[in-house]
Amino acid sequence: MARRPLPRILSNGTAPIARSREFARSAADSATDVLHPLITITRGLRRLASAGRRKWADTPKDRRGPLLFLVASVVLVVALIPYGPLLAASCLMAAAAWTGRERTAPAPTGPDEAQTQRLQSLYEALVPYFSVPEDPAPLFAHGGEWDKAFPAYEFDDSGRVSHLVVRYPAYFTDGEAQSRARIEQLLHAKSGRGREYHFEWDEEGNQLTVNVLPPLPTDIAAQRFVTAPGETVLGFTDPTAVQRTLPVADGDDQRDVPPVVWRTGPRSTEPHLLVVGQPGSGTTNLLRSIALQALQHGDILIVEGSGTGDYACLTGRDGVLAVECGLAGALASLEWAAHETERRLISANRARQTGRPAPDDTKRPLWILLDRPSVLGHLAAADGHQDPQSLLQVPLRHGRAAAVTVVVADQFDSLDALSDPVRQHTRARVVLGPATPGQLEDILGAPPHTTPTSDVPPGRGYARLGTGSVHRLQVPATPDPYDDATSESHRQAVLELLPGRSTPVDATQRVAEAEPEPEPEPEPVPAEN
Numbered sequence: 001m002a003r004r005p006l007p008r009i010l011s012n013g014t015a016p017i018a019r020s021r022e023f024a025r026s027a028a029d030s031a032t033d034v035l036h037p038l039i040t041i042t043r044g045l046r047r048l049a050s051a052g053r054r055k056w057a058d059t060p061k062d063r064r065g066p067l068l069f070l071v072a073s074v075v076l077v078v079a080l081i082p083y084g085p086l087l088a089a090s091c092l093m094a095a096a097a098w099t100g101r102e103r104t105a106p107a108p109t110g111p112d113e114a115q116t117q118r119l120q121s122l123y124e125a126l127v128p129y130f131s132v133p134e135d136p137a138p139l140f141a142h143g144g145e146w147d148k149a150f151p152a153y154e155f156d157d158s159g160r161v162s163h164l165v166v167r168y169p170a171y172f173t174d175g176e177a178q179s180r181a182r183i184e185q186l187l188h189a190k191s192g193r194g195r196e197y198h199f200e201w202d203e204e205g206n207q208l209t210v211n212v213l214p215p216l217p218t219d220i221a222a223q224r225f226v227t228a229p230g231e232t233v234l235g236f237t238d239p240t241a242v243q244r245t246l247p248v249a250d251g252d253d254q255r256d257v258p259p260v261v262w263r264t265g266p267r268s269t270e271p272h273l274l275v276v277g278q279p280g281s282g283t284t285n286l287l288r289s290i291a292l293q294a295l296q297h298g299d300i301l302i303v304e305g306s307g308t309g310d311y312a313c314l315t316g317r318d319g320v321l322a323v324e325c326g327l328a329g330a331l332a333s334l335e336w337a338a339h340e341t342e343r344r345l346i347s348a349n350r351a352r353q354t355g356r357p358a359p360d361d362t363k364r365p366l367w368i369l370l371d372r373p374s375v376l377g378h379l380a381a382a383d384g385h386q387d388p389q390s391l392l393q394v395p396l397r398h399g400r401a402a403a404v405t406v407v408v409a410d411q412f413d414s415l416d417a418l419s420d421p422v423r424q425h426t427r428a429r430v431v432l433g434p435a436t437p438g439q440l441e442d443i444l445g446a447p448p449h450t451t452p453t454s455d456v457p458p459g460r461g462y463a464r465l466g467t468g469s470v471h472r473l474q475v476p477a478t479p480d481p482y483d484d485a486t487s488e489s490h491r492q493a494v495l496e497l498l499p500g501r502s503t504p505v506d507a508t509q510r511v512a513e514a515e516p517e518p519e520p521e522p523e524p525v526p527a528e529n
Helices: 014-034 036-058 061-080 084-099 113-126 177-191 283-294 327-353 373-383 388-398 412-417 420-425 437-444 488-497 505-514
Strands: 152-155 161-167 196-202 207-213 231-236 246-250 253-257 259-263 273-277 299-304 320-324 366-371 404-411 428-432 460-465 471-474
Touching: 014 036, 036 084, 061 084, 113 161, 113 177, 161 177, 177 196, 177 207, 231 283, 231 471, 259 460, 273 283, 273 412, 283 299, 283 366, 283 404, 283 428, 283 488, 299 327, 320 327, 327 366, 327 373, 327 388, 327 404, 366 388, 373 388, 373 404, 373 412, 388 404, 388 420, 404 412, 428 437, 437 460
Parallel strands: 273 404, 273 428, 299 320, 299 366, 366 404
Antiparallel strands: 152 161, 161 207, 196 207, 231 259, 246 253, 428 460, 460 471
């Protein structure tokens, strides 16, 4: 059966039909805009008429007569007043326009049903901790009102609590660490795991403020930070933790971030640093970042106990005295560092006694970076050699006066192998990777005011300088540029910070000896006449 062709108006007239529809739609929109006041007044008159009918229907029958007489009297008075009908019509139009306007629904002021249920569950969970049987008017009681205990609260887009203010009775022992820890653990579990919470206790006002902290930036690459000599950027923290910001490059843009700055030198109260973390937590990344910053104003000596070659990019660079991976080289380098510290002290003391300034070679900073010294200690004990950590006593005790800084990095399972001088003189502490509150308090000396999470990115941890407060920390991305898994942007950022390579003297002599001496040219023989 043959197909019938479509009518001409359907096959060839689609474009005119589309244009006609567009023209009709534009005309309707224009008419709506022009007639919008009339539409509003008409809607208002309809609403006023509906309100009048409802009022008339609600009026009892015995009162309808007096009401009708009152309305008729008002109409008569308005009609007799000069310009009365015109004023009445104007007032009626204004009332209709006000009544017929488009009204938006008011925004909800209180929590919805799901949020109310979540707050009620938090309230019920806190009842056993904030109530006693002897209290005649308890603030927390089963089945009580949660709005009196939670004067302020906020929720995020997922419906979880992001800000909460808790009022608690005055008899709660908020001065005891165990009591605080129980409340913080409960709120962390009930408000949602996987996030970091900051707890601020107001003991005078009997209030606890809980805030959810945003994640720290992990996309900041290694670069030359705007710091003074003697200042080292360990990483970045929350804006409310420090009163300083640093401009950092973020691709083609620039932004200001709050840093954790570690100050070294003769006036530093914490001249040495201890870094502890789990495997893959970013301890080597932090030491590499410190080394690149230290090379701007001083010399560094690196001792790597793991032997993985993570510092191969620094070998042979200007300012890098040595990169030792073996036990013999580590012992020789650390022994030289101890003698160098003593030499600097003696030279500076002699200069002061004669009234002269200290020599320049005693002022140039010297950095000693030890990664996994516990591994070298086990090797030394097996071979019957001296523990390399014993050679750090002089740099640790007298390094501040001799411009010598020691940085030690190790793992949690090797903390028992650290010597007493290392534990006593490393007053600046950094913990990277997942850790329990007990481990953080043992290493940092104080518990953090946030709840540590189990899943953290590399370089994420906590830092405490001396007796200061504990800060959240995110180390700038400083990977090994020779690692194939490194991104190209981070690799180029590290390569740009590396100083030029220096040719050793022995290599120059070997090259000179390898070159053959030029043979003497034969003297020309005079021709016979």
